[in-house]
Amino acid sequence: MKPLPQEYFFNSDVVYLAEDLIGKKLCTNIGGHYTSGIITETEAYCGRNDKACHSHSGKRTARTEIMFHEGGKAYVYLCYGIHNLFNITTNIEGLADAILVRAIQPVDGVEIMLQRRKKGDVDKTLTSGPGTLSQALGIDRSLYGSELSGPEIWIEETALPPDGEIVSTTRIGIDYAGDDALLPWRFYLKNSKWVSKY
DNA sequence: CTAACGATTCGCT
């Protein structure tokens, strides 16, 4: 277990970090089971001047509280009453930025992921989507506020694949954000099949 | 206290 240093997440450029996290390995050790996957898709959310972000314009509530703390923690919240969506908080105390992890490529503990997802075979529906990857890795709201330096959840350095071209597009499912829905703050590996949507 | 809604997914047509 070699987690990225906490300072990595203090970076004030959340859009840069969202792109930089592509290709790194997200690992969990939950319920005695080690699982991991390469991050293939992310979205940046900025606490200032971004209406798509839960913490936009200083909207500090019980749910968004953790984003206002220093970066490097897990922000997990329930979406549509069903799905646990996993975010990485970034920036320093008081600046509420976060990065949503939307898809991963399974690496370790595939059998456990299949079991958690109640699937028989490995295909892109196993971990390509913010709700499904959380389920596969065993992430739920009990991890809200956890340090991303382990021991339950952490992120490790890895090398990008040789053909690891990253592309950016608009974010998914945030039409309510007006002009901010047009920002190209979604990143994914161009040649990966482990991406939620194209 | 009450009501509306969502950074989605899955199953059925």
Place this chain on the structure above:
DNA sequence: GCGAATCGTTAGT
């Protein structure tokens, strides 16, 4: 392709 599922959070009464 379309609609239901499902409940915590939020804002308003």
